[in-house]
Amino acid sequence: MPxxxxxxxxxxxxTNDMRIDPKTNNLIREGVPAVVNPTDLNAIxxxxxxKDTFGATVRVVTMGPPQAEQSLREALAMGAxxxxxxxxxxFGGADTLATSYALWKAVQKIEETSGKTDFVFxxxxxxDGETGQVGPGLAxxxxxPVITYTSNTSVVDLGNRFVExxxxxxxxxxxxxxxxxxxxxxTEAANEPRQPTIDGLIRAKKAKIIAFNxxxxxxxxxxxxxxxxxxxxxxxxxxxxxxxxxxRQSVDPKxxxxxxxxxxxxxxxxxxxxxxxxxxxxADARAQEPPTAAPxxxxxxxxxxxxxxxxxxxxxxxxxxxxxxxEGKRLxxxxxxxxxxxxxxxxxxxxxxxxxxxxxxxxxSIEHPVLKDYRSESxxxxxxxxxxxxxxxxxxxxxxxxxxxxxxxxxTLIETGLIADCTSLDxxxxxxxxxxxPDFGGKELSTIVCxxxxxxxxxxxxxxxxxxxxxxxxxxxxxxxxxELDESQIKEKIVQFTPLERAGAKLEGADIIVSxxxxxxxxxxxxxxxxxxxxxxxxxxxxxxxxxxxxISKDHQVGQTGVTVRARMYFAxxxxxxxxxxxxxxxxxxxxxxxKDPDAPxxxxxxxxxxxxxxxIVPALIEELKARGLxxxxxx
Numbered sequence: 001m002p003x004x005x006x007x008x009x010x011x012x013x014x015t016n017d018m019r020i021d022p023k024t025n026n027l028i029r030e031g032v033p034a035v036v037n038p039t040d041l042n043a044i045x046x047x048x049x050x051k052d053t054f055g056a057t058v059r060v061v062t063m064g065p066p067q068a069e070q071s072l073r074e075a076l077a078m079g080a081x082x083x084x085x086x087x088x089x090x091f092g093g094a095d096t097l098a099t100s101y102a103l104w105k106a107v108q109k110i111e112e113t114s115g116k117t118d119f120v121f122x123x124x125x126x127x128d129g130e131t132g133q134v135g136p137g138l139a140x141x142x143x144x145p146v147i148t149y150t151s152n153t154s155v156v157d158l159g160n161r162f163v164e165x166x167x168x169x170x171x172x173x174x175x176x177x178x179x180x181x182x183x184x185x186x187t188e189a190a191n192e193p194r195q196p197t198i199d200g201l202i203r204a205k206k207a208k209i210i211a212f213n214x215x216x217x218x219x220x221x222x223x224x225x226x227x228x229x230x231x232x233x234x235x236x237x238x239x240x241x242x243x244x245x246x247x248r249q250s251v252d253p254k255x256x257x258x259x260x261x262x263x264x265x266x267x268x269x270x271x272x273x274x275x276x277x278x279x280x281x282x283a284d285a286r287a288q289e290p291p292t293a294a295p296x297x298x299x300x301x302x303x304x305x306x307x308x309x310x311x312x313x314x315x316x317x318x319x320x321x322x323x324x325x326x327e328g329k330r331l332x333x334x335x336x337x338x339x340x341x342x343x344x345x346x347x348x349x350x351x352x353x354x355x356x357x358x359x360x361x362x363x364x365s366i367e368h369p370v371l372k373d374y375r376s377e378s379x380x381x382x383x384x385x386x387x388x389x390x391x392x393x394x395x396x397x398x399x400x401x402x403x404x405x406x407x408x409x410x411x412t413l414i415e416t417g418l419i420a421d422c423t424s425l426d427x428x429x430x431x432x433x434x435x436x437x438p439d440f441g442g443k444e445l446s447t448i449v450c451x452x453x454x455x456x457x458x459x460x461x462x463x464x465x466x467x468x469x470x471x472x473x474x475x476x477x478x479x480x481x482x483x484e485l486d487e488s489q490i491k492e493k494i495v496q497f498t499p500l501e502r503a504g505a506k507l508e509g510a511d512i513i514v515s516x517x518x519x520x521x522x523x524x525x526x527x528x529x530x531x532x533x534x535x536x537x538x539x540x541x542x543x544x545x546x547x548x549x550x551x552i553s554k555d556h557q558v559g560q561t562g563v564t565v566r567a568r569m570y571f572a573x574x575x576x577x578x579x580x581x582x583x584x585x586x587x588x589x590x591x592x593x594x595x596k597d598p599d600a601p602x603x604x605x606x607x608x609x610x611x612x613x614x615x616x617i618v619p620a621l622i623e624e625l626k627a628r629g630l631x632x633x634x635x636x
Contacts, residue, residue, distance in 0.1 A: 003056035003118045003158075005047045006110065007080065008103055008138065009040040011064055011071040012128045036071045039123030041078075041193040043186040046153065047121050048079045048194065054158060057081050057114070061106055063091055063099060069209050076204035077196035084110065088213040093226030096418060097411060100137030102224050105217040107142065117142075119163075120183040124149055125404075127560075128439060131420035132185070136376060136408030139183035145377060145491035146183040147176050148405045151190055164495060169401045171313055175496040182491075189554070230417030230453040233446050234434065245591075247603050250612025253620035260592065261624050263608050269569050269590055270630055303335040303431060304393035304455065308360070309383070309406070310343045310351050311398050313374075317351055319462055319509070320398030325358040326468035327425055327460075328396055334427045335393055338362050342386060342395075344379055346372035352478060357470040362477040364390065370485040374402050375492040380409035382483050387414050389481075392455045394433050396425075399461040407459050417450035418457040423464050433458070438560075438583050462508055463566035464587065507558065512538030513567045515558055515585070516546060519574025519595055519614060523551035528618045529573050535622045536569070537632035543581050559584035574614050577602030594618065 014035045036044075047058045060075040062068050063086040072083035086106045094102060111117060120142065122135035132148070139146035147165045154175065155164035161180045166173050168187060196204070214224060222228055246263065250256050264270065308328045311318040325339070332339040340362045341355035352363045366382050383406070387395065395410075397403045399421050411418040419435030423445075426434045433456040436447045450456040507513060514536065516529035526540075533540045541563075542556040558565055559581040570588035575581065577593075577600055585591070586605060593606035594614045603609045610617055625631040 003050060003054055004111075004114055004116065005050060005056045005058045005119045005121065006107060006117050007040070007043050007047045007058060007060045007075070007121045008134070009044065009060055009062050009071060009075060009123070010037045010126050011035070011062060011068045012037045012126055034067070034070065036074055037123050037126045037128075039125065039186060039188055041123070042188055042190050043121040043123045043184075044075050044078055044080065045191045045193040046150075046184070046186050047119070049191065050119065050156070051079070054156065056118075059084065059110060059114070061086065061103065061110070063087070063094070063102055063106075072209055073204040073207065074196070076207050077200040078194055079196075079200060082210065083207065084210045084212060086212050086217070090214045090219075090221060090225045093229060093232070094224060095229035095231045096131050096133040096137060096408075096420075097230055097415065098224050098228040100134050100141060100412060101228065102217070102219060103134070103138050104141040105219045106212055107138070109212060109217045116181065118181050120144065120181075122183070122185045124185045124187045131408070131418060132404040133408035133411060133418055133420065135183060135185040136405055137412040140380075140409055140412040142181075142183070144181050144183045145178035146185070146405075146409075147178060147492075148185045148376075148408075149187055149401050150184045151187050153184070153190070167401075170318070172497055172499040174494055175498075177493040177495050178491055230415075231419060231448050231450045231456075234449045235447040236439075237445050237447075238443065239438075239445055244604060245607040245609065247598075247606070247609040247611060249598075250610055250617065253612070253616040254624070256610050256612060256617050257620040257624035260608055260610065260621060261628060261630070264569070264590070264592075267590065267607075303337050304391050305338045305340045305362070306332040306335065307340045307342055307364075307387075307392040307395045307455070308355075309395065309397045309403070310341050310355055311374075311400060311403055312343075312345060312348060312351060315345065315348050315350055317354060318398055318400060318403075319467065320400060320403070320460065322354075322358045322470075323462065323465040323467045324396045324398065324460060325355075325360065327465045328394075329359045329468070331394060331425060331427060331433075332361075335431070337393065340364060340392065342383065344371055344382055346370075354470070356476040357472065357474050359468055359471075359474075360476055362479060364479050364481065366481045366483055368483060368485050370487050370490060373494045373497075374406075375490060375494065376405050376409045377492050378485060378490050379406055380413055382485075383410050384413040385483060386481065387455060395455050395457045397457065397459045399459040403459055407457060411457050414455075416453040416455060416457060417448075418459070419448045419450065420459045422458050422460050425458060425460070443579055461564045463564055506539045507541055507556070507563045507565055510539040510565065510567055512536045512569045512571075513541045513558070513565055513585070513588070514538050514571040514573060515541030515543065515575055516552075516573050517543040517575030517581075518545045518549070519576070519597075520546070520551075521574075523549075525615070526552060528615070531622055532571065532573070532618055535625050535631040536571070538567075538569070538571075541565070541570075541585075543575055543578070545578070572602050572606070573618060575602050576600045577605065 058080045059082040060080045061084045125132040149168045152166040164177045310321045338361040341360035343351040421437045422435040424436045435458045514533040541558040547557045567588040572593045591606045593602040593609040598611045
């Protein structure tokens, strides 16, 4: 029998065409074209490859207004067999939890006539929100195992009904085996989406789109749309333009280099970075740590504790977990409650000790041999048990590959709201938790609240929050829980883990980063970036544009779809400053830009900039660093 495959797609605004009105400072939405979410095209392609290889009926589903038909017809033109539009005013305003519920009801309706679904495909994330929640959420509702961030489907065994796929994680690649039926979220590395043929375009134009409303799919009105959404957007603002730094028009490359090094020396940029500023090499970083701010006035009423999930690989904590401790401590003081850490794993007592050192008042710890490896099925189950038993106010998680995966599963299991990719967290005067995140590639900042459901969940990317200083010897309470788990009942199996010594891991922790953009002209000229990075003792970054041109590997990509960094010094060489890049590096302490275009947006973020020929200025800068004894290692 042919496979039954469903692909869930989303129509999103083309962020490349979104602009800011210079008079009102508002986002111009009129006339912005809608497109299929980029990685949803990869999901469609993966389904079509299954169809080509094994035989399948590929059905594409989207939820949206009538004009979303356009995206469905694009999928049909690529080769999908049927298209379904989930459309009803009652679906409007849905957050990710309500969206996964509506899609679940649509899948159930389709299965009434088509039979059981074997595979459900999704793109890894939608570019307008970056939550990554809908795929794992729908998988939970269907009772399917899910492999998120799939970069390669390596084994499909229809006889024994299992699939193996390679899954990207922050520190390597996992090979994961799950039984069929299952769900997969697909990355851009998995394939190259095909272009529609002329016959496909003609067929798609004539095809009938099957429309479902809330009554057709028998959706509960209380669980769809704005009514059924735990979260909603409280406020939307356009980030104010930042004050320009010192921008110099190039006159002579040697003088330019001397001017720039003078400025950097004056601000202590070649000193040692600590939280809160820069101190000279050899100084005591802890002594320079700013004093802890006095707690805000505690809010009246009963509030639960603030929880931080301690993500780890083989007992080594992810940096973002400790970064969240500092922010979690501030929030717990506002609520007048405790800061709690959650450690899940096997033989991870070291994480309990470290959690206390980084500020946790109490640690909830669950250990079991089945929990040795992170798997969303087992970790989601035990985390939901803890949450349902102890009722926290807020759960904070890292916006890593595994963090997003677990967040989507957990939010669905405990039926609460998830505010993903936050850049700031706060509490309003009524005790409501507020998370602010960039949308549309950072062109807007949306403040989102979750007033009806507790706990509120929020995820934050690495290096968005400053990491507190660990206090040696600090201790606290420990609550140890036990759970019943049976390995034979866990559908996900980690077949292999291959660690990667990747540039991205180095970038995330780099003190100094030198990034190159399309202004370099060709890949050979990236040697200028590498030479400057060597001279400064830094790491090499890149923009999305040059990565997609194949000039350098994706592990070097800084930005919304790459690595988020918080460097002490960030050099942008030939980087124009597209918003997708800026959101990944804007928290760096000192930004230096070299670009021949005086109107390049990167100068709006730069503390120091030179408008001129990078091919003359960068070599002069390296020579100036050498002459002053500031150069580390210079490549030859």
